[in-house]
Structures are given as C-alpha cells and as structure tokens.
Amino acid sequence: MLQRIYGTAFARKKDLDDYLNMLEEAKKRDHRKLGPKLDLFMIDTDIAPGMPFFLPKGSIVLNELMNFSRELHKDAGYVEVITPLVMNVKLWHQSGHWDHYKENMYFTEKEDTMYAIKPMNCPGHILIFKSKSVSYRDLPVRMFEFGKVHRYERSGVLHGLLRVRSFTQDDAHIFCTPDQIEEEIIGVIKLIDRIYSPFGFTYRAELSTMPEDHMGEEATWRRAESALKSALDSIGLEYRIAEGEGAFYGPKIDFMIKDSLGREWQCATVQLDFLMPERFDVNYIGPDNKEHRVVMIHRAIYGSIERFFGILIEHYAGAFPTWLAPVQVVIIPISDKHIEYAKKVAKKLDEDGIRVEIDSRRETLGYRIRDNQMKKVPYMFILGDREAENEKVSVRTRHGRETKDVDLDEFVQKIREEIKERRRTLSFDE
RNA sequence: GCCAGCGUAGCUCAAUCGGCAGAGCGGCGCAUUCGUAAUGCGCAGGUUGUGGGUUCAAGUCCCACCGCUGGCUCCA
Numbered sequence: 067m068l069q070r071i072y073g074t075a076f077a078r079k080k081d082l083d084d085y086l087n088m089l090e091e092a093k094k095r096d097h098r099k100l101g102p103k104l105d106l107f108m109i110d111t112d113i114a115p116g117m118p119f120f121l122p123k124g125s126i127v128l129n130e131l132m133n134f135s136r137e138l139h140k141d142a143g144y145v146e147v148i149t150p151l152v153m154n155v156k157l158w159h160q161s162g163h164w165d166h167y168k169e170n171m172y173f174t175e176k177e178d179t180m181y182a183i184k185p186m187n188c189p190g191h192i193l194i195f196k197s198k199s200v201s202y203r204d205l206p207v208r209m210f211e212f213g214k215v216h217r218y219e220r221s222g223v224l225h226g227l228l229r230v231r232s233f234t235q236d237d238a239h240i241f242c243t244p245d246q247i248e249e250e251i252i253g254v255i256k257l258i259d260r261i262y263s264p265f266g267f268t269y270r271a272e273l274s275t276m277p278e279d280h281m282g283e284e285a286t287w288r289r290a291e292s293a294l295k296s297a298l299d300s301i302g303l304e305y306r307i308a309e310g311e312g313a314f315y316g317p318k319i320d321f322m323i324k325d326s327l328g329r330e331w332q333c334a335t336v337q338l339d340f341l342m343p344e345r346f347d348v349n350y351i352g353p354d355n356k357e358h359r360v361v362m363i364h365r366a367i368y369g370s371i372e373r374f375f376g377i378l379i380e381h382y383a384g385a386f387p388t389w390l391a392p393v394q395v396v397i398i399p400i401s402d403k404h405i406e407y408a409k410k411v412a413k414k415l416d417e418d419g420i421r422v423e424i425d426s427r428r429e430t431l432g433y434r435i436r437d438n439q440m441k442k443v444p445y446m447f448i449l450g451d452r453e454a455e456n457e458k459v460s461v462r463t464r465h466g467r468e469t470k471d472v473d474l475d476e477f478v479q480k481i482r483e484e485i486k487e488r489r490r491t492l493s494f495d496e
Numbered sequence: 497g498c499c500a501g502c503g504u505a506g507c508u509c510a511a512u513c514g515g516c517a518g519a520g521c522g523g524c525g526c527a528u529u530c531g532u533a534a535u536g537c538g539c540a541g542g543u544u545g546u547g548g549g550u551u552c553a554a555g556u557c558c559c560a561c562c563g564c565u566g567g568c569u570c571c572a
Contacts, residue, residue, distance in 0.1 A: 103507085111563050112545080170571095215572090220497050221563085223570065235572065332572070369572040401529040428529080436533035450531055462532060 088327055095327070097379035098226040104384050104441060106375075106392075107227065116224045116231035118372060123392035126421070127378075130390050131371055132212060134488070135236050135261060142257050144210040144238055149190030151214060155180040160345060161189045170217045187213035188339075188364060191239045192346045195360075200350045205360070206242035206250055212371070213237045227376030228331075234371045240363040241348065247290065247361055251297035251319075251336060254365050258321060258334050261367050264387075264488040265378065269323040269334075271303055274311035281314055282340045290338045291317050315341035325381045333369035333377070338362075385442040385464060388492065389485045394421045396438045400431055400450035407454040411447065411474060418478050420485075439464055444492055445481070463492045 076082040101107045106124035109117070120128060136146065152174065158164045163171065163185065172183040184190065191209045200207065214234045223229055240250050255271075262269060273294055276287040294317055298305050305319070312318055321334035339362040342348070349357040368374035378386070388394050395415055399408040408424050415422040425434050431448070438446055447453075448460040458471045472494075480493040 115563065217571085220570075222497065222568090224564090229571075233572070237572095335572070366572065373572060398532090400531060403529080430528090430535055431530055431532065433534055434532095439533055446532085448532060452531080460532080466533080468532065 092327055092329075092380070095380040095383045096226075097228075097376040100379050100384040101227070101376075104379075104392075106379065109226075114232075115221075116219060116229075118227055118230060118232075124375070126392040127386065127390050128371060128375060131368065131375065132236075134264075135368065138257060138260055139210050139238070142208070142253060144208040146210045146212075147191065147194055149184075149187060149194070149211060149213065151216075152181045152183055153190070155182050157189050157193075158182045161342065162345060163189075170219070172216050172218060183216045184213070185215050185217045187211055187215065187235065187237045188239060188342055188362070189346070192342060192348055192362075195239075195241055196346065196348060200241070202243065202350050202352050202358075205350055206240050206246050208238060208240045210236075210238040227372045227379075230370075230372055233373065235366045236368045236371060237364075237366050240365070241350075241360045242363065243350070243358070244289070244361055247293040247338065247363070248297050248300075250363055251294060252301060254336050254363070255297060255301050255303060255319075258367050262323065262334075264389075264490070265381065266490055267323040267325065267381070269321050271298060271305035272308050272311075272320045272322065273298065273305050274308040274313075274318050274320065276317060277310045277312050277314060279314055280312070286340060287317065290340075294319055294336075294338070313337060315339050323377070325377055326383075327380070331373070331377050333374060334365070334367045335369065336363065336365040339364050385444075387488065387490045388444045388481060389488045391442075391444050392421065393423050393441075393443050394481070394485075395423075395445045395447060396443045397422065397424045397447045397449060398431065398434050398438070399424070399426055400448065402426070404449050404451070404454055408447075408449050411449065411459060414474060415478065418482065420478070420481060435462070439466075445494065461494050463494050465492070465495055467492075467495050469494050 074085075076085065101124070104123065105121050106127065107118045107120045109115070110119065139146070155164065155173065158167075158171070163182075167185060171185050174181050174183065190213075191211070194209065195207060212234050214232065216232050219229060219231050224231070240254075242250050273291070275291050276284070280287065298319065316338035318335060318337035320332055320336075322330040322332050323334075324330050342362050343359050348360050348362070350360055352358045378390070386392075397408045397412055399405045405424070405426050408426065412422050412424050425438060427434060429437075435446060435448075442464055444464055446462040446464075448462060453459055453471075456471065457474070459474055459477060461469045461472050461477060484493050
C-alpha cells in the first residue's frame with residue numbers, strides 16, 4: 067500500500083512569503099466569488115454543472131468583449147458566420163471526432179437519427195466553404211464565428227468560468243494556399259496583439275512541433291513549421307519551442323497571457339491543419355483550372371470568451387475599466403427632492419450612450435456610496451441642492467477621489483473619450 | 497476519471513458525547529430625507545445536497561449517488 071504525500075517547498079523564506087501573499091490576493095480576486103457577488107454570472111451545480119448562466123450585468127461585459135472583437139475582425143478581413151449547434155452524427159464520423167473525441171461529446175436522438183451537439187466549429191465552417199466552388203482569387207477566406215460548443219469535461223476538472231462544459235469560442239478558420247500560410251499567420255499574430263492590448267496583459271508564445279504520432283509527410287510538416295517560425299521571427303515575438311508537442315494534424319502556436327498576479331493562462335491558439343482538408347476534400351480552383359487542396363488555419367484569440375471573462379474578473383479584481391463596466395455611472399440623489407434633477411442628468415447620460423443607474427433607495431448617503439463602491443462602479447454622482455442649483459455634478463470615483471462642481475457636458479466628453487479609447491484608468495482619478 | 501477533504505437559510509459560518517437547527521450579513525416592513533465607505537427597530541427565511549441504512553432518537557454514525565474544493569491527468 068502506497069501513501070501519497072504532498073508538499074510545497076521554497077528555497078528562501080521570502081519566496082514562501084511571496085507565495086502566501088499571492089494566494090491571499092488570488093483568493094480576494096477569485097472570480098467564482100466575485101462573479102455572483104457582482105451579479106455577473108451564476109452556476110447552478112444541480113441543474114447544469116459547468117454551464118454558466120450570465121446575468122444581465124455579466125451579459126453586458128460579454129457583449130462588450132464580443133463587440134470589440136467583431137470590430138477588429140472586420141478590420142482584419144474576416145467574415146462572420148453562424149452555424150447550427152446540433153448536427154447529424156455522420157458529420158462527426160467524417161471529421162474523425164467520433165473516433166477521437168466521442169467520450170467528450172453530447173448526443174441526442176430524434177426519430178432514429180443520432181445528432182451530436184458540436185464540440186468544435188471547424189466541420190460547420192468547412193460545410194459553408196464547400197457549399198460553392200471557390201477560386202484561387204477568393205483566397206484566403208477568413209471565416210469567423212462566436213461558436214458555442216459543448217464538451218463533456220470529466221468531473222474533477224471543472225473550475226468556475228476557467229474550465230467549463232459549455233463555452234463560446236471566438237473561432238475562425240482561414241482557408242488558404244500553402245504560399246499564403248506565413249502571411250496569414252503574421253496577420254493572426256498582429257490581431258492577437260491588437261485584441262490583447264487594451265487589457266494590459268503581457269504574453270508569450272510557444273511553438274509546438276511535429277509529434278511522434280502525426281499525420282502527413284514529414285517534409286510538409288517541416289515546411290509548415292518553418293512558416294510558423296518565420297512568421298514569429300518577422301513579428302519579432304519572443305517564443306519557446308515545445309518539441310513534439312503539436313497536434314497530430316499540424317503544428318501550432320499557443321499564447322500564454324500573464325495576469326496581474328503573474329499567473330499564466332493559455333488563451334489564443336493558432337493551428338495549421340492538414341487533416342481536415344483531406345477528410346472533407348476541401349479544394350479551390352487554381353489558375354490552371356484544376357482542383358488544389360486548401361490549407362486550413364484554425365485559430366482563436368480570447369480562446370473561450372467565458373474563460374477570458376473569468377481571467378479579466380481576476381485581473382481587475384472586479385473593477386472593470388469603464389468601457390467594460392456593466393454600470394458606468396451611478397447617480398445618488400441626496401434626498402427625495404433631488405430625484406428629479408437626478409433623472410434629468412441620467413437622461414442626458416443615457417442619450418450619450420453611457421450606462422447609468424439612479425440609486426434612490428431610502429438608505430443613508432454613506433450606505434449607498436459604500437454599496438456602489440463595493441460594486442466597483444467607476445463613477446458616482448452625488449447630487450444635492452448645491453448641484454441642482456448650479457446644474458453641475460459632484461463626481462466620486464470608485465477609488466474615493468472627489469471632484470466637485472463638474473460641468474455635465476465636460477464629464478460626458480471625458481468619459482466618452484475614455485470609453486472610446488478603452489482606457490484602463492479613470493479620467494477623474496487625478 | 498484518480499487521490500484527499502467538504503456539502504447546515506441567498507451569502508459567511510455556529511450547533512459539546514448521537515438528544516428542541518442558531519447568528520451576522522443580505523432580503524422584506526416601519527420609522528429616519530441624510531453632503532462623500534455600513535441609521536434604528538421589527539419580521540420572514542430550513543425536508544441540514546439526494547436516496548437508503550443503524551438507532552428510542554441522526555446535521556452528527558454507515559453505504560451509494562450528485563456536486564463542490566485542492567491536487568493529478570486532460571484542455572480553450
């Protein structure tokens with residue numbers, strides 16, 4: 067009989083202290099605690115373990131993340147599609163998921179036909195690509211989807227939003243010629259950098275090469291690997307090589323982002339895929355009027371928007387920058403007689419596209435300030451006689467910084483700029 | 497899935513050896529109309545995760561299942 071004993075050891079006392087501090091800080095930021103507390107999401111472990119419900123406030127954050135991503139994808143020449151969640155199981159026989167991934171899939175049956183709930187978006191995108199013949203002039207095709215996928219993850223691996231059974235990938239497949247691989251990879255890496263930049267993460271890349279158990283010619287692999295390498299080199303991005311860690315269908319680059327506590331998370335991934343084009347016979351018509359096999363690049367940038375959201379909650383400790391904050395301004399009228407002025411101010415903010423709420427609960431001023439501060443609302447307006455008379459607002463940031471007698475138009479102008487530029491700091495904090 | 501621990505009110509937790517399920521916060525009601533981080537009083541809230549077993553008696557002991565936490569393995 068063997069007994070397993072766990073331990074953690076440190077070379078220096080200071081390392082231990084740092085580690086304990088990190089654990090303490092991580093606990094305070096735990097998205098599983100903050101999420102329900104800030105009304106962002108909930109998980110009903112009895113009804114749908116591993117499948118989060120997003121509450122109205124959390125849905126605002128997710129939609130902001132998606133809008134931001136859409137904007138940049140459109141810029142980068144992607145087209146957006148939507149594919150079915152439930153598709154005939156024969157599609158998954160053809161893709162090979164039945165053989166390699168069955169244990170992780172959900173199935174449903176209707177009138178003697180078996181359907182699978184999609185665990186990945188690739189086969190759906192391939193069906194769209196193949197629905198008409200494609201000329202070499204049309205390549206590359208960059209097909210993008212916020213694809214909701216379901217994977218039966220083994221019990222014991224679930225973890226809040228960071229490891230779930232139902233999630234949404236910001237997934238895209240680039241169909242291109244072998245000659246276009248390098249340029250497309252460079253495009254993806256640049257897009258990753260643009261999408262990550264407002265969040266203030268640092269990140270690093272890892273290139274995974276041909277594994278023992280691989281599919282296809284070694285020469286093709288080496289060519290693909292060198293395309294990935296020269297893409298990384300030409301961008302000047304630092305990367306490690308994980309020898310033999312690639313998927314069996316192609317080499318890949320993974321991106322690890324580092325959060326505010328120095329913890330690393332794998333989010334973005336870029337994978338070359340030689341297998342799917344074979345299995346689905348995916349071709350384009352070349353200048354020679356003959357069919358040629360396409361190359362597929364599979365890539366996701368947030369990875370899973372649920373996971374990315376969870377990481378952001380911890381990264382910001384729930385205090386989202388204004389562009390992501392579910393409520394951007396809370397107006398606190400000092401007493402009932404100031405509600406009218408509060409409504410007038412709220413209307414103006416609302417018309418300017420600012421997410422605003424009025425907190426006119428019959429509670430003391432101190433209570434309402436404290437409550438909204440703990441909800442991490444970026445800005446509070448305290449409105450009493452003084453403000454109503456001069457048609458001004460008193461601004462208090464969630465860090466406690468007060469600015470009295472602010473002109474409303476001036477506030478709107480500043481905050482709109484802050485939102486538009488997706489700044490991480492509050493305009494009235496200094 | 498594996499190893500270990502845990503599951504009591506919406507949340508955080510209490511309940512001695514197996515002997516009447518309790519508190520704070522939150523919620524609701526009433527009073528308070530207030531100038532920058534918690535006003536006071538009152539009320540409601542429970543099939544103790546689910547199912548079975550032992551016992552005069554189970555939140556507490558035993559078994560199974562579900563779920564959660566930490567780790568392993570796997571992954572976005």
